[in-house]
Amino acid sequence: MRLKNKTAIITGASSGIGRAIAVRFMEEGANVVAVDISTAVVEGGAPVIEVLSAIGPNAIFIQGDVARSEDVSHVFAEAQARFGRLDIVVNNAAIHVPKPLAETEETEWDRVMDVNLKGAFLCSRAAVRIMLQQEIVADKLHLPAIRVDRAPADGIGHVIDRDDVQPTGGLIDVIGLERQAARRNFVDDL
Numbered sequence: 119m120r121l122k123n124k125t126a127i128i129t130g131a132s133s134g135i136g137r138a139i140a141v142r143f144m145e146e147g148a149n150v151v152a153v154d155i156s157t158a159v160v161e162g163g164a165p166v167i168e169v170l171s172a173i174g175p176n177a178i179f180i181q182g183d184v185a186r187s188e189d190v191s192h193v194f195a196e197a198q199a200r201f202g203r204l205d206i207v208v209n210n211a212a213i214h215v216p217k218p219l220a221e222t223e224e225t226e227w228d229r230v231m232d233v234n235l236k237g238a239f240l241c242s243r244a245a246v247r248i249m250l251q252q253e254i255v256a257d258k259l260h261l262p263a264i265r266v267d268r269a270p271a272d273g274i275g276h277v278i279d280r281d282d283v284q285p286t287g288g289l290i291d292v293i294g295l296e297r298q299a300a301r302r303n304f305v306d307d308l
């Protein structure tokens with residue numbers, strides 16, 4: 119039970135990796151806030167809240183779009199109201215456009231940016247704002263931005279292409295969010 123009394127918000131938790139993380143966190147004793155724009159399960163199966171509730175009582179599902187600041191505000195306010203604190207955020211929600219670059223519409227590119235980048239920004243900001251009010255510093259995991267080793271210590275906005283061909287969900291690294299979040303939480307070892 120490594121996560122007993124920890125509260126975790128996991129975005130994109132209805133399906134795939136986010137769903138698996140939510141299940142594992144429940145098994146480790148966490149309070150889990152599963153967030154997703156949809157209740158549909160991409161790979162099939164019961165809605166995530168049913169699966170989580172079968173493991174324990176400390177799970178809620180909140181439907182919301184991580185690209186919408188009002189949805190994100192609602193999610194974090196609900197999480198605090200239900201569990202009283204926040205320890206972990208998994209910025210997992212992401213989309214991709216499975217098309218060659220030449221066939222990709224501008225609106226599709228914009229949506230990828232909104233979900234994968236702006237969503238990570240909105241959730242990270244909301245998390246840090248709560249965590250700064252808490253006694254104990256939290257852990258934070260952000261799946262689309264794994265290159266924390268190369269993130270600048272100050273400033274947000276340096277975006278790099280990882281694959282340089284298609285605007286896929288895994289294409290963009292959000293450079294700066296991790297280090298800033300860590301620094302703001304007085305953790306110096308990232």
Ligand SMILES: NC(=O)c1ccc[n+]([C@@H]2O[C@H](COP(=O)([O-])OP(=O)(O)OC[C@H]3O[C@@H](n4cnc5c(N)ncnc54)[C@H](O)[C@@H]3O)[C@@H](O)[C@H]2O)c1
Pocket residue numbers: 129130131132133134135136153154155156160182183184185209210211212213233237261262287288
């Ligand atoms: N699957 C892989 O091989 C792989 C590899 C590297 C990184 N990743 C990353 O892991 C994460 C999850 O990937 P996956 O394969 O499990 O994806 P998936 O498509 O199976 O699941 C993504 C979930 O995010 C939700 N979602 C989409 N847009 C949303 C929004 N605006 N607001 C809230 N929820 C939203 C979807 O409804 C879905 O439930 C992504 O960040 C992805 O970039 C995946």
